[in-house]
Amino acid sequence: MIRKLTRIIRLQYLKLIRAQGATSLIARSFAIGLFIEFITLPTMGLAFLMLFPLIKWFRGSFPVSLIGFTLGKLIVPFFLVLNYKVGAMLFNQQGALMMESFFTLDSIKEHGLVFLTGSALDGLGMAIVCYGLVYAGLVMYRKRKEIRRLQRQVQ
Template identity: 45%
Template sequence: MWKKILRKLKYEYIKLIRMKGAPSFVARGFSVGIFIEFITLPTLGLAFLLLFPMTRLFRCSFPASLIGFVFGKIVLPIFMLVNLKVGTTIIGNPLQEHVQHNHESFAGWLQWMKQNGIAYFTGSMVMGVLVAFGSYFLVNATLQWYRKKRARRPVATGRTSS
């Protein structure tokens, strides 16, 4: 299973770095996809509908934003508690309530989400912006490096001289 996941990630990476367009165009698309994924969980998947309008607004690559959206699904679980902590710091809801009521029914969880949903959404927005900026610069630098490396390669003609 892990080999399959790593193979898929490698394939998405190769698709991203071989994508046509200016590095900033592709990197902007990737970062928009990451940002949209960060705000997806609190909105129960409705943020996916924002993907196309946001790529039009920021004039970026839609395929790169889809790759960023998929990649965000892998990265987001790492940031879930951080998002809630940042949101509670900004909004002011205590994080300890969830720890105390961790083993409640679905109704208890729903009540907790209703109380802390705004804090989580706020934290997701803040961390989404930070991760999107970081991913923009990372993808932009990677694309520039790859294209310089590829430009230095000798071009093979495919013919052999006899």
């Protein structure tokens, strides 16, 4: 099981590294996919439909954005509490969630908006960080690849 998961992650990594196109385009597409994954849970999956127009609008690569979206599925569970806390801080809400009042329509609307706002802000922050990391990683990989190619030509 773990071996299979490791192989899948490695395959996605190789697809990302070997993707054709400008490094900024690949990094931007990855960041868009990650951002959309952050806001998917509060919108009950409807945010995935935003992926298509955003990729067209930013002229990104759809396969690379799907890699970012998939990686986001592994990252987002660690941010769920932080997403709610950030949203609650913005809306000046204090106190913990009460189970009795959580299932009323007003409570769902209120807490859903708080969670969506926090998720969007955290997702934006993670997208910016991942854009920088993917961009730097691609630049380093392509430089090393070019150096190896030149060394093989000399020999």
